[in-house]
Amino acid sequence: MTADMDNKTKNQLRRILIPVASVLAVILLWQAIAVYIIDNPFALPSFTQVLDAFYRNLFGPRGTLAKDIVISLYHFAIGLSAALFVGIPAGIAMGWFRTVDQALNPLVEILRPIPPLAWIPFAIIWFGLTHGSAGFIIFIGAVFPILVNTYTGFRNVPKVFIEAGKVLGCTSSLGQIKNIAFPSAIPEITAGIRISMGVGWMCLVGAEIFGAGTGRFGLGKNLWTYYNLHQMDSVVVYMLVLGFIGIVLDIIFRHYVTKQTVRWQGQEM
Amino acid sequence: MSIVSITHLNKVFEREGQPPTVALADINLEIDEKEFICLVGPSGCGKTTLLRIIAGLEKPTSGDVRLDDMPIAGPDPQRGMVFQEYSLFPWKSVIDNIAFGLEMKGVSRQERRQIAEEYLNIVNLEQFRDAYPHELSGGMRQRVAIARALANNPRVLLMDEPFGALDAQTRNVMQKELLEIWEETKKTVVFVTHSVDEAVYLADRIVVLSPRPGKIEEVINVDLPRPRDRTEPMFAELRKYILRRMEEGASVR
Amino acid sequence: MKGKTFLILSALVACAAIFAAGCTDGGNGETTELTALSFGYQPSTHQIAYMVAMDKGWWEEDLAPYGITTITDHKFPTGAPEMAAMVAGEIDVAYVGAAPVISALDAGLDAKIIATVQVQGSDLVVRPEITYTSPEDLKGLTIATFPAGTIQDTLLRDWLRNNGIDPDNDVDIRGMGPGDATVAISEGAVDAVFLPHPSPATIIAEGNGYTAVASGDMEEDHACCVLVASGDLIRNHPDIVEQIVRTHIRATEYSIENQDEAAQIYHDMNKVELDVIKASFATWDGRWVTDPAIIIDSVVDYTVVQSELGYIKEPMTADEIFDLTFYEKAVAA
Numbered sequence: 001m002t003a004d005m006d007n008k009t010k011n012q013l014r015r016i017l018i019p020v021a022s023v024l025a026v027i028l029l030w031q032a033i034a035v036y037i038i039d040n041p042f043a044l045p046s047f048t049q050v051l052d053a054f055y056r057n058l059f060g061p062r063g064t065l066a067k068d069i070v071i072s073l074y075h076f077a078i079g080l081s082a083a084l085f086v087g088i089p090a091g092i093a094m095g096w097f098r099t100v101d102q103a104l105n106p107l108v109e110i111l112r113p114i115p116p117l118a119w120i121p122f123a124i125i126w127f128g129l130t131h132g133s134a135g136f137i138i139f140i141g142a143v144f145p146i147l148v149n150t151y152t153g154f155r156n157v158p159k160v161f162i163e164a165g166k167v168l169g170c171t172s173s174l175g176q177i178k179n180i181a182f183p184s185a186i187p188e189i190t191a192g193i194r195i196s197m198g199v200g201w202m203c204l205v206g207a208e209i210f211g212a213g214t215g216r217f218g219l220g221k222n223l224w225t226y227y228n229l230h231q232m233d234s235v236v237v238y239m240l241v242l243g244f245i246g247i248v249l250d251i252i253f254r255h256y257v258t259k260q261t262v263r264w265q266g267q268e269m
Numbered sequence: 270m271s272i273v274s275i276t277h278l279n280k281v282f283e284r285e286g287q288p289p290t291v292a293l294a295d296i297n298l299e300i301d302e303k304e305f306i307c308l309v310g311p312s313g314c315g316k317t318t319l320l321r322i323i324a325g326l327e328k329p330t331s332g333d334v335r336l337d338d339m340p341i342a343g344p345d346p347q348r349g350m351v352f353q354e355y356s357l358f359p360w361k362s363v364i365d366n367i368a369f370g371l372e373m374k375g376v377s378r379q380e381r382r383q384i385a386e387e388y389l390n391i392v393n394l395e396q397f398r399d400a401y402p403h404e405l406s407g408g409m410r411q412r413v414a415i416a417r418a419l420a421n422n423p424r425v426l427l428m429d430e431p432f433g434a435l436d437a438q439t440r441n442v443m444q445k446e447l448l449e450i451w452e453e454t455k456k457t458v459v460f461v462t463h464s465v466d467e468a469v470y471l472a473d474r475i476v477v478l479s480p481r482p483g484k485i486e487e488v489i490n491v492d493l494p495r496p497r498d499r500t501e502p503m504f505a506e507l508r509k510y511i512l513r514r515m516e517e518g519a520s521v522r
Numbered sequence: 523m524k525g526k527t528f529l530i531l532s533a534l535v536a537c538a539a540i541f542a543a544g545c546t547d548g549g550n551g552e553t554t555e556l557t558a559l560s561f562g563y564q565p566s567t568h569q570i571a572y573m574v575a576m577d578k579g580w581w582e583e584d585l586a587p588y589g590i591t592t593i594t595d596h597k598f599p600t601g602a603p604e605m606a607a608m609v610a611g612e613i614d615v616a617y618v619g620a621a622p623v624i625s626a627l628d629a630g631l632d633a634k635i636i637a638t639v640q641v642q643g644s645d646l647v648v649r650p651e652i653t654y655t656s657p658e659d660l661k662g663l664t665i666a667t668f669p670a671g672t673i674q675d676t677l678l679r680d681w682l683r684n685n686g687i688d689p690d691n692d693v694d695i696r697g698m699g700p701g702d703a704t705v706a707i708s709e710g711a712v713d714a715v716f717l718p719h720p721s722p723a724t725i726i727a728e729g730n731g732y733t734a735v736a737s738g739d740m741e742e743d744h745a746c747c748v749l750v751a752s753g754d755l756i757r758n759h760p761d762i763v764e765q766i767v768r769t770h771i772r773a774t775e776y777s778i779e780n781q782d783e784a785a786q787i788y789h790d791m792n793k794v795e796l797d798v799i800k801a802s803f804a805t806w807d808g809r810w811v812t813d814p815a816i817i818i819d820s821v822v823d824y825t826v827v828q829s830e831l832g833y834i835k836e837p838m839t840a841d842e843i844f845d846l847t848f849y850e851k852a853v854a855a
Contacts, residue, residue, distance in 0.1 A: 166344040169373035228602035228669035230629035
């Protein structure tokens with residue numbers, strides 16, 4: 001019994017200690033290289049400098065980190081909601097109605113490969129330097145994974161489900177979409193949303209390059225500002241914050257949404 | 270009293286670049302209330318097509334199909350169906366699957382769940398009320414599918430090789446259970462199978478179909494008393510006879 | 523377990539060593555044989571001396587005796603990425619605004635200003651429908667200019683502050699490149715721009731604005747573009763640096779004497795309409811000059827402004843920024 005418990009605690013310790021030790025090792029290495037080998041805060045800011053910059057950006061008189069996070073999340077929310085609003089209905093229409101698919105498919109295939117950042121010129125022309133233009137770039141990044149996955153989810157609804165629905169009294173197209181195809185497609189749709197969240201968040205840096213809204217705040221915006229001022233320690237802070245929030249958003253999504261939909265699938269997501 | 274009447278039914282499938290396939294040619298059949306009728310035949314004989322036409326999932330090329338003397342327009346819960354593939358909605362629990370037809374009719378949640386529970390009991394799956402289909406074995410899933418079709422109180426229950434995907438033992442168990450359910454609910458059942466053994470075990474009447482084109486070879490009455498015994502000589506004889514008829518039908522064309 | 527940890531650490535050390543080797547090897551290692559030189563510049567008429575010398579082959583001609591066989595250049599939209607490239611060792615010599623140099627030096631750039639390129643020469647252009655009579659009229663407007671830390675950004679903010687306008691709250695300043703700013707004002711996405719020539723002339727020619735204030739009116743003879751050489755070049759090849767200054771002086775004087783030809787050269791290199799360039803020369807308040815002594819005070823003043831703006835930690839001295847010896851030697855010769 002004790003041998004079992006020993007093994008269990010050993011495994012738990014291993015699972016925590018090894019990653020922690022590895023991260024600590026990297027940080028020490030980074031610090032050593034930055035201070036003793038490179039000795040140029042421009043080329044590689046040290047860990048302590050980054051920590052210091054983090055503190056300044058969060059609490060200092062000129063620090064705007066907290067506001068930047070809020071504004072960037074705002075842009076992200078705009079882009080993502082627009083993507084859901086456009087992508088899901090379009091994916092449903094294309095996935096269910098053959099004619100719609102034939103009509104829209106060429107358009108989607110032409111637009112989809114265009115990188116979101118290539119839309120920046122038109123984002124500014126159409127939306128000006130507003131929150132909307134940043135949201136638009138994120139929308140472009142987020143809409144296609146949602147659309148494609150919704151489409152695939154609908155295309156892949158097993159025919160037997162539709163027929164079972166029909167013989168149980170679900171005869172209208174709308175009814176079938178609502179009661180059968182959509183629930184059946186939910187795993188694909190949520191997978192698409194998760195991907196689009198990742199892509200959309202990554203577009204922030206490009207989307208905010210010209211400063212949307214008031215032009216002063218935004219994680220992407222101020223990453224560029226600090227780059228222009230050659231304050232690379234702050235640039236690293238912003239990079240890490242962007243990465244961290246991206247992961248947190250993904251974890252939250254997986255925990256609350258994916259977990260629910262997996263309930264009836266009985267498989268690992 | 271016949272509740273399903275099929276008159277001069279023809280079904281031709283047009284395929285691009287190929288000569289049309291005559292799936293069914295001049296089918297005439299009367300199905301009586303409360304009877305258990307089996308459609309048997311080798312692949313390509315049109316038995317599934319015939320079932321699907323009765324269900325309203327396919328349209329005949331010509332001919333007449335009626336339920337209670339009313340022409341069939343399309344699928345309807347009055348003609349419930351159990352499919353060969355697993356057709357339960359995986360996102361719904363067992364009880365909600367069974368209640369689906371009632372949900373489509375607009376019955377309130379409380380009421381439809383109550384009704385569904387009755388049918389849950391009939392198929393003996395009360396403990397799995399809130400389970401999800403992926404948690405059930407093949408046999409259990411088909412039982413839920415049967416309950417789901419029965420919950421709408423259909424005039425006729427159509428079954429398309431429902432036990433085809435199950436292993437032999439489960440299959441035998443399910444056949445027994447099906448007969449119990451049939452006796453309890455007194456439904457008219459049209460059962461498609463390519464297992465002659467299954468047909469002899471289950472049916473009041475057996476319709477033997479032969480392929481190319483699909484035609485009725487013979488309609489046989491099964492007078493064996495229930496419960497039927499597979500080891501009994503009469504059972505074996507009937508099975509031999511049907512198999513021979515099927516062979517003859519297949520070789521002539 | 524111990525063995526595993528050791529392996530992981532060794533792998534990390536190996537990676538770090540490779541990374542470090544790559545970093546420190548950024549082009550400034552070898553001191554003896556130098557055969558290639560890289561210039562950085564921006565598409566502005568401020569830096570026409572560079573372009574004239576390039577077009578006439580003077581860089582190659584004058585530097586060949588010192589062993590330079592290859593000359594390459596990089597065009598940058600503004601000084602910010604140009605300074606980043608210099609720190610990375612991508613360019614050895616830069617034609618760039620003095621302000622980005624300051625923030626780069628503060629961040630660890632190893633370089634010095636060796637000559638002036640020009641003073642003044644930027645305009646605040648306002649959209650036609652907006653009336654400008656005094657700085658007060660700018661309140662509430664959106665102004666596009668070069669990114670934070672550049673001359674235009676520094677000068678604009680300082681000038682606004684001196685006129686009682688808070689650059690953070692009373693106006694909306696957006697940093698971007700000249701092309702983007704020109705598009706922005708033509709689309710009405712911004713109300714005004716503060717850009718170096720020839721952009722103002724382009725905007726005016728297209729009917730999208732008029733000049734409200736010339737930068738020389740914001741601060742007389744304010745420093746603008748300068749010539750910067752890397753510390754490595756200064757220490758290890760002073761003769762080359764001196765020649766660069768001489769060639770620069772020659773090209774500057776040539777441009778002043780032959781403005782039409784200079785305009786043609788600019789047109790060929792940068793695709794701006796010849797008429798627009800000529801209009802730019804006629805209307806701008808900029809002057810091409812080479813003597814660094816002219817701008818020392820202005821540049822040191824920039825460091826004060828930048829430290830007030832929080833761009834750098836504290837003001838800098840002239841010695842930290844300039845190396846006047848090369849200019850002195852070049853004109854003495």
